[in-house]
Amino acid sequence: MTIDRDDIPAAELDPREEIEVHPKGNLILQVGGKSLYRRVRRLIVQSDNIGNFGSRWAAAVARSEREGLFSRRRILHLPNDDANMMLVLMWLSHPWHMGKVPKQLSFRQLLAMTSLCEKYDMNLQVSPFIRRWIVPHQSKLLVPGREQWLNIAYQFGLERHYITLASHLMMNCRADKEGDLLVPGRHEKLADHIPEEALVEIRRRRIQALAAFFNVVYIYVEAMENEDTCQAKLPLSPHEEIQAVLKNERTMCTHTNHGELVRYLKSHGYWPPITQAHTVPMSVNEVFQCLIATPSIRFRPVHNKSLQSAEAPSSKDTPPRDIAVDIHYYCDVGKVLAFQLNEVKGKLEMPITRDTTDAMRVNAETSGLQAEIQKEGILPSVPNDEQRR
Ligand SMILES: [Zn+2]
Numbered sequence: 001m002t003i004d005r006d007d008i009p010a011a012e013l014d015p016r017e018e019i020e021v022h023p024k025g026n027l028i029l030q031v032g033g034k035s036l037y038r039r040v041r042r043l044i045v046q047s048d049n050i051g052n053f054g055s056r057w058a059a060a061v062a063r064s065e066r067e068g069l070f071s072r073r074r075i076l077h078l079p080n081d082d083a084n085m086m087l088v089l090m091w092l093s094h095p096w097h098m099g100k101v102p103k104q105l106s107f108r109q110l111l112a113m114t115s116l117c118e119k120y121d122m123n124l125q126v127s128p129f130i131r132r133w134i135v136p137h138q139s140k141l142l143v144p145g146r147e148q149w150l151n152i153a154y155q156f157g158l159e160r161h162y163i164t165l166a167s168h169l170m171m172n173c174r175a176d177k178e179g180d181l182l183v184p185g186r187h188e189k190l191a192d193h194i195p196e197e198a199l200v201e202i203r204r205r206r207i208q209a210l211a212a213f214f215n216v217v218y219i220y221v222e223a224m225e226n227e228d229t230c231q232a233k234l235p236l237s238p239h240e241e242i243q244a245v246l247k248n249e250r251t252m253c254t255h256t257n258h259g260e261l262v263r264y265l266k267s268h269g270y271w272p273p274i275t276q277a278h279t280v281p282m283s284v285n286e287v288f289q290c291l292i293a294t295p296s297i298r299f300r301p302v303h304n305k306s307l308q309s310a311e312a313p314s315s316k317d318t319p320p321r322d323i324a325v326d327i328h329y330y331c332d333v334g335k336v337l338a339f340q341l342n343e344v345k346g347k348l349e350m351p352i353t354r355d356t357t358d359a360m361r362v363n364a365e366t367s368g369l370q371a372e373i374q375k376e377g378i379l380p381s382v383p384n385d386e387q388r389r
Pocket of ligand 1: 229230
């Protein structure tokens with residue numbers, strides 16, 4: 001994960017390895033040492049006190065061992081936890097240390113704190129500080145490399161942040177040959193950053209969105225193959241011959257649009273039709289931008305009867321300067337598809353399950369952010385795709 005640039009500096013904490021958190025300490029939390037968390041600290045706490053933080057801590061304390069054969073202290077090894085953030089968590093849980101709690105955390109530290117809160121069910125303990133820690137980072141919600149914001153949003157119940165980021169990923173992640181999602185603009189797998197359940201839902205909604213866009217296009221191609229889709233208002237004529245010529249104009253309009261669309265799709269690798277949306281490597285946004293850019297044909301009327309009959313459009317209508325061209329304005333494949341694709345885009349399902357929403361609402365209550373979220377303007381608005389452009 002490469003997020004150091006633009007991150008706020010890591011909070012500096014008491015440099016000593018062994019720290020007495022409780023004056024009557026009888027339990028050593030030996031934290032860190034493995035994988036991400038190299039730094040080791042020995043935090044001396046009181047076992048009854050720690051056990052009272054909740055069932056997860058009670059279970060952890062029960063796993064502790066005697067420090068040595070003749071020692072009265074016990075030791076609990078927590079090699080996979082971040083030692084610095086565990087120290088902050090212990091300060092938060094012992095009121096007389098509250099003044100030592102840092103006012104700001106770097107993004108990495110915030111992530112480590114999020115993991116601890118999840119693992120030990122400690123939202124309540126961090127609630128006095130969590131808003132202050134989160135706010136400086138939220139303007140970078142959509143910056144590539146910060147996808148683990150999803151974990152933060154989930155753990156503390158920031159629903160709007162979660163939906164904004166998950167939707168952004170659904171729209172902007174490409175997929176590799178195995179179908180795994182990539183961080184937008186990078187060759188890293190998204191899987192390294194976020195939880196599997198979130199990933200499954202984002203992937204599922206991405207495939208649905210791609211399929212929905214391709215569907216619009218292929219259904220229209222099929223319609224053009226089955227009948228004339230031309231919308232031009234051509235005059236009725238009592239003469240069969242003229243009527244046939246006018247009918248012919250509709251067919252020519254349809255064929256021209258059809259041919260142009262198929263050629264355009266082929267040039268982008270979307271013809272013959274894509275039947276397996278999950279094999280498409282491009283992002284949903286890229287596919288959308290490509291399809292919506294289907295060129296306008298500007299089919300011109302061929303029969304002079306149709307020219308004569310073209311009604312002058314009202315001033316409110318879209319810009320038909322050249323009436324001869326504009327009787328085929330509404331059958332132009334570029335315009336028809338742009339309208340239909342935008343409509344589908346507006347109705348795409350968000351990549352969040354009911355279970356995730358419910359869990360986040362419970363988390364918002366324990367983190368104390370529920371009340372904050374309801375007070376409008378307390379948490380500044382999250383950036384969305386539009387604002388970023
Ligand atoms: Zn037409």
